[in-house]
Amino acid sequence: MIVKNTYGTSVAFTTKMFGVVPKDEFSGSALQRKKKEADKKTVKPKTKKREGDKKLHSLSNRSKQKIRKKITCFARCYKRLSFVTLTFLNKVEDEQAITILRKFLDNVKKRSTDFQYVWVVERQEKNAEFIGNVHFHIITNKYWKIEKWWNYWLDLQIKNGIKPRDENYKPTSAFDVKQMTSSNIKSIASYVTKYVTKNNAKFKCQVWNCSRRVSELYTDFYTTTEFTDQFKRLGAVLKEFEVKDHGKRPFLNIKMINLNRQTLPLYKRLDEKNKINNTSRTKTI
Template sequence: MVVKNTYGTSVTFSVKKYGNAPKHEFTGSATLRKKQEPVKQAKPKTDKPKEKKDRSLSKRSKQKIRKKITCFARCYKRLSFVTLTFLNIVTDEEAINLLRKFIDNVKKRSVDFQYVWIAERQTKNDAFKGNVHFHMITNKYWKLEKWWNYWISLQQKNGIVPREKDFKPSSAFDVRQLNSNNIRTIASYVTKYVTKNNAKFKCQVWNCSKLVSKLFTDFYTTTEFTDQFKRMNAVLKELDNNDKNSPVINVKMIDLNRNTLPMYKRLDDKNLIHKI
């Protein structure tokens, strides 16, 4: 048996059904992806523009985002939770283009700017119901007035103007500070804005900076590792898999606290190398 661990979750697999034993102790990093050579294909001639398919967060994507944000939080003492909303109704394509311009500008003016962003539909604003907006978790300290003004002016320069002249909503650029030591707080944000996000979009749904993409999110061990959690009474829930055809044997949910977090030091140390 082999156990795949990430912060708060350990999954035990049958090596026989799982396939070959893992080649690497750590996984989940973009550095392990095999580079694929682009395949040139002849494009069929057609007068009709290709219709873009709706995109949404799959279960696998949600799990990946949750892991990336948790590992991101372990690399920095403080993070910021930023919400970017629009002055008026925008298409998904307009919104994503403005977000990219905003991020490019922040990169030019910041040192070591790292982030994860997620698209979401507005539900509480009746005037712009269904309008896309974005949530970002970043390692940056934001000078609120400076970046609020920039976000407003960026929209106006690109034709997104408020319905009422000179109206500049303070909520258009909202920042909240997060203490990354409080892993439960980080998890609550992930659950609220990621796990429950089932909306569909005509644009990219999420993305992250290169460093965050390189972070490792999982590591393999034997069952001796999870036995330690049992002795610490830190297993909140254990689910056995009765599907005989599945390589998954069981899943353990681990209580993350001051006693259990040091158990993940090997993952912390691995990721701090990339931060440096």
């Protein structure tokens, strides 16, 4: 049995069912992506889109899982993180909102050192004035000077056609920042669960993205079952279940692990891999 591990979850599978043992101990990093030669040679024909025919995007279960992993590994690389919520002064279309967000992030990059982030789009449900309006949640390693960036966010909207309901309308909630201690992994997980895993809305824009170095973080590592036996001895397995095939034969065994002071050190190899990679990438930028 081969076990694929990430923070809080271990999945054991048979090589008979899924093929050979992975060549690399670590996985989940954008650094591992390699374009196939066939993709380079083959040019896909362009299809004409009918006017008004817009493709809707949503967060798939696979994307939600990926975001959870990236944010957890991101948090393990920095002592402090910020949770930023960006909302709009007035009704905004999805496409316009994403354009303004990109301009905002580009400006932050120019004026910050080592600015890393993950953002996710969400629809407003509680704001009766702009029901269904998009807003953005960003987890970042940046320390924000609230007054400066709050005013910039409001001015940027106005310059891009989002006018406030009246000229004196400057809601402080439009740029909301909460500090997060990355050592509290359960706190990070609660934010992710609240704003990512329950997000099933559809959008006419990209639904999430992250900075390059966050995309390059490794999120998983492979071991034998001896690794997960340690969690059993510590009494840290919160839940365990099997996934069976059509013949009712189990081919996956999934363990949900309690993340605490005893179990987190067991993920040290993933922490060290990302810290080494993070340091080397910083020097080359």
